[in-house]
Amino acid sequence: MNSRNIRLAVIPGDGIGTEVVAEGLKVLEAVGTKVETTTYDLGAKRYHETGETLPDVVLDELRGYDAILLGAVGDPSVPPGVLERDLLLRLRFELDHYVNLRPVKLFPGVETPLGGVRPEDIDMIVVREGTEGLYAGAGGVLRRGTPQEVATQESVNTAYGVERVVRYAFDKALSRPRRKLTLVHKTNVLTYAGDLWARTVDRVSLEYPDVETDYCHIDAASMFFVNQPQRFDVIVTDNLFGDIITDIGAAIAGGIGLAASGNVNPDRTAPSMFEPVHGSAPDIAGQGKADPTATILSVAMLLDHLGLAEDAARVEQAVADDLVERQTGWSGRTTQEIGDDITARVAG
Amino acid sequence: MNSRNIRLAVIPGDGIGTEVVAEGLKVLEAVGTKVETTTYDLGAKRYHETGETLPDVVLDELRGYDAILLGAVGDPSVPPGVLERDLLLRLRFELDHYVNLRPVKLFPGVETPLGGVRPEDIDMIVVREGTEGLYAGAGGVLRRGTPQEVATQESVNTAYGVERVVRYAFDKALSRPRRKLTLVHKTNVLTYAGDLWARTVDRVSLEYPDVETDYCHIDAASMFFVNQPQRFDVIVTDNLFGDIITDIGAAIAGGIGLAASGNVNPDRTAPSMFEPVHGSAPDIAGQGKADPTATILSVAMLLDHLGLAEDAARVEQAVADDLVERQTGWSGRTTQEIGDDITARVAG
Numbered sequence: 001m002n003s004r005n006i007r008l009a010v011i012p013g014d015g016i017g018t019e020v021v022a023e024g025l026k027v028l029e030a031v032g033t034k035v036e037t038t039t040y041d042l043g044a045k046r047y048h049e050t051g052e053t054l055p056d057v058v059l060d061e062l063r064g065y066d067a068i069l070l071g072a073v074g075d076p077s078v079p080p081g082v083l084e085r086d087l088l089l090r091l092r093f094e095l096d097h098y099v100n101l102r103p104v105k106l107f108p109g110v111e112t113p114l115g116g117v118r119p120e121d122i123d124m125i126v127v128r129e130g131t132e133g134l135y136a137g138a139g140g141v142l143r144r145g146t147p148q149e150v151a152t153q154e155s156v157n158t159a160y161g162v163e164r165v166v167r168y169a170f171d172k173a174l175s176r177p178r179r180k181l182t183l184v185h186k187t188n189v190l191t192y193a194g195d196l197w198a199r200t201v202d203r204v205s206l207e208y209p210d211v212e213t214d215y216c217h218i219d220a221a222s223m224f225f226v227n228q229p230q231r232f233d234v235i236v237t238d239n240l241f242g243d244i245i246t247d248i249g250a251a252i253a254g255g256i257g258l259a260a261s262g263n264v265n266p267d268r269t270a271p272s273m274f275e276p277v278h279g280s281a282p283d284i285a286g287q288g289k290a291d292p293t294a295t296i297l298s299v300a301m302l303l304d305h306l307g308l309a310e311d312a313a314r315v316e317q318a319v320a321d322d323l324v325e326r327q328t329g330w331s332g333r334t335t336q337e338i339g340d341d342i343t344a345r346v347a348g
Numbered sequence: 349m350n351s352r353n354i355r356l357a358v359i360p361g362d363g364i365g366t367e368v369v370a371e372g373l374k375v376l377e378a379v380g381t382k383v384e385t386t387t388y389d390l391g392a393k394r395y396h397e398t399g400e401t402l403p404d405v406v407l408d409e410l411r412g413y414d415a416i417l418l419g420a421v422g423d424p425s426v427p428p429g430v431l432e433r434d435l436l437l438r439l440r441f442e443l444d445h446y447v448n449l450r451p452v453k454l455f456p457g458v459e460t461p462l463g464g465v466r467p468e469d470i471d472m473i474v475v476r477e478g479t480e481g482l483y484a485g486a487g488g489v490l491r492r493g494t495p496q497e498v499a500t501q502e503s504v505n506t507a508y509g510v511e512r513v514v515r516y517a518f519d520k521a522l523s524r525p526r527r528k529l530t531l532v533h534k535t536n537v538l539t540y541a542g543d544l545w546a547r548t549v550d551r552v553s554l555e556y557p558d559v560e561t562d563y564c565h566i567d568a569a570s571m572f573f574v575n576q577p578q579r580f581d582v583i584v585t586d587n588l589f590g591d592i593i594t595d596i597g598a599a600i601a602g603g604i605g606l607a608a609s610g611n612v613n614p615d616r617t618a619p620s621m622f623e624p625v626h627g628s629a630p631d632i633a634g635q636g637k638a639d640p641t642a643t644i645l646s647v648a649m650l651l652d653h654l655g656l657a658e659d660a661a662r663v664e665q666a667v668a669d670d671l672v673e674r675q676t677g678w679s680g681r682t683t684q685e686i687g688d689d690i691t692a693r694v695a696g
C-alpha cells in the first residue's frame with residue numbers, strides 16, 4: 001500500500017462539510033503519503049441543479065477508490081431526510097459499510113461536561129452495525145393524514161449481518177488492553193432482535209475466551225455513559241442504538257467537533273468511508289467557525305484502515321498536542337487556523 | 349376526592365421494590381389523607397409458585413382502584429423479560445397508560461455528574477408515549493438459530509395514539525412558565541413513524557399558539573441532555589426514545605435513586621400507576637441500601653394525579669429539604685432512615 005498512490009474520493013458535501021474537508025486534506029498531504037484525490041460534488045447543490053442525489057454511475061465510480069472522505073450532507077433547502085437517506089445512508093448500504101466505527105475518547109486537555117472525569121475514564125470504541133436494523137427503510141403507512149392512520153417502522157436483523165459485526169467487535173476487543181466487549185441492546189422489550197443479538201454474542205464469545213463479555217440495556221448504557229463511562233471498553237450495538245450512544249459519547253468526550261468515524265467495509269469488497277460525526281451545520285457554514293478536528297481524526301482512521309498505522313498515529317498525536325495547547329491561552333482560531341496548526345505539527 | 353378514602357393497590361414487586369414501597373407508604377400515611385391499601389404479591393415469587401405473572405382476575409380487580417403504586421419487578425431467577433413484559437408492560441398497556449410522565453429536575457443540593465450546572469438548568473418533563481411504538485411486541489423470527497435467521501421488530505404508531513399523547517404534552521407545556529415543547533424523534537431515518545409524529549405536532553400546535561414548538565433528533569437530544577440541558581422544557585417522544593432519554597435524564601439529575609414516574613391514563617378509564625424509574629436491583633436487595641426517594645417522589649405524583657395538589661407539594665418539599673440536608677454532613681442513611689426523615693418532615 002505504501003508503495004503506490006492512495007486513490008481517494010472526496011465528498012465535501014454541504015455547509016461546513018467543504019470547510020472541514022479542506023483542512024483534512026491539508027493534513028493528509030502533510031503526512032507525505034502520495035494521495036490522488038477526486039472531488040465529487042454530491043449534496044444539496046447537485047440535488048437542486050439536477051435532482052440527483054447519488055447517480056448509479058457515480059456510485060459505480062466510487063467503488064473504484066481506495067477510500068472515501070466525506071464532510072457532511074444536508075441543507076434546509078432540501079426536504080429533510082432526502083440527502084441523508086439517498087446519499088449518506090445509500091453509500092453506507094451499497095458499499096456494505098457494516099461496521100460504523102466510532103471511538104469515544106477524552107483527549108488530555110479537552111473539557112468534558114462531566115465533572116471530575118479524567119481522560120483515562122473515557123476511552124472506548126463503539127462498533128455500530130451499519131447496514132441493518134431500523135435503518136433498513138422498512139415500514140409503511142396506511143390511511144395517511146386520517147384519524148385512522150397507522151405508520152410502521154421495521155427493524156430487520158439477520159444472523160449474517162449481526163454475526164459479522166459481532167466478530168469484528170470481538171477482534172477489536174482482543175486488540176485492546178482491557179479486552180472487554182459490551183453488547184448494548186434492549187433484549188427485554190425487543191425480544192426477537194435482542195434474542196438474535198444476545199445469542200450471537202454468546203456463541204461467538206466461545207471463540208474468544210480472553211475477551212470478557214458483558215450486556216447492558218440501551219437505557220442503562222445511556223445513563224452509564226454519563227455517570228460511569230469507565231465501565232466501557234468496546235461496545236457492539238445495532239444501527240439505531242449506536243447512533244444514539246455515539247452522540248452521547250461525543251458529548252462526554254468534548255463535543256461533536258471532535259468525534260470521528262469510519263464507515264468500514266472490513267472485507268474490502270468496496271471502499272470504506274470516513275467522516276466526522278457532526279452534520280453540515282448550515283447555521284455556521286462559511287464563517288470559519290467549524291472545528292475541523294473531527295475530520296482530521298477521521299483522516300487518521302482512514303490512514304489506519306489503509307495500513308498506514310504510523311501515519312495515522314502521527315496525525316492523532318498532532319491532534320492530541322493541539323488539544324493540550326488549546327487549554328492554555330487558545331481563544332478562538334478559525335477552521336483554517338486549526339487546520340494549519342495541526343498540519344504544521346504533522347509536517348514538523 | 350378529598351372527602352373519601354383513596355383506594356390504592358400496591359405492587360411492591362421484587363428486590364428493592366418492597367423496601368422502597370414501604371417508605372413511600374409511610375410518607376403517604378403521614379400526609380393525612382385517608383388511604384386504604386391492598387397489597388398484591390405480583391412478581392418473581394408468585395411466578396415461581398404459580399407460574400402466574402398477571403392473572404386476568406387480578407388485572408380486573410386492579411381496574412377498580414383509584415391508583416397503583418409499584419416498586420420494581422424483575423429477578424435473575426426469572427427468564428429475562430418475562431416479568432417486564434407480562435407484568436409491567438402488560439399493566440401499562442391494559443390500563444391504557446398512554447402518558448409515561450417523567451420529570452427530569454435537578455433539586456438544589458443534589459450532585460450531578462455534569463460540571464457547572466445549576467438546578468435551574470435542568471428542569472424538564474418528558475412525556476413518553478406508553479402504549480405503542482416498538483413496545484407493541486410486534487415482530488418475528490424466521491429460521492431461528494440458523495445462519496439464515498431473520499429477526500424483525502416493528503414499531504407500530506397510530507394517529508389515535510400519537511395525537512392523544514401530543515395533546516397531553518401541549519397542555520403540560522402550556523401549564524409551565526417557559527411554554528416550550530420539543531418533539532424528539534428520528535424523522536430523517538424513521539420516515540413513516542417520524543412523519544406521523546411531526547405532522548401531528550404541527551397540526552396540534554395550531555391550537556396552542558402560546559406554546560413554542562421545536563424538533564430535535566434523538567441522537568442530538570441525547571447529546572444536548574449532557575451539554576445543553578437548558579434547551580428543554582417539555583419533551584414529547586415515543587416509547588423507546590422516551591425510555592432512553594429519561595435514563596439520561598435520571599443520570600444528569602442526580603441518579604436513578606431520585607427519578608420518579610407516572611404511568612398515566614389521563615382519560616381515567618383505568619387507574620394510573622406510579623413507580624420509581626429504577627429497577628429491582630437484586631444486587632443490593634434486602635440490605636437497606638436503596639434510596640426510597642424516587643418512590644416517595646412518585647407518591648407525590650400520585651397525590652397530584654388524584655387532585656391532591658397541596659399534599660403532593662408538601663411531599664415534594666419534604667424531599668427537597670431532605671436533599672439539601674444530604675449535602676452537609678449526611679453520610680449514609682439506610683432506606684428506612686431516609687424514609688423516616690422525609691416522613692417526619694411531611695408530618696411536622
Ligand SMILES: CC(C)[C@H](C(=O)O)[C@@H](O)C(=O)O
Pocket residue numbers: 084085088089243277536537567
Ligand atoms: C444523518 C443521519 C442519517 C446519520 C445517522 O443516523 O446515522 C447521523 O446521525 C450519523 O450518526 O451519522
Ligand SMILES: CC(C)[C@H](C(=O)O)[C@@H](O)C(=O)O
Pocket residue numbers: 188189219432433436437591625
Ligand atoms: C423494565 C423495562 C421494560 C422498562 C421500559 O423499558 O419501559 C424500564 O426500562 C422503564 O423505563 O420503565
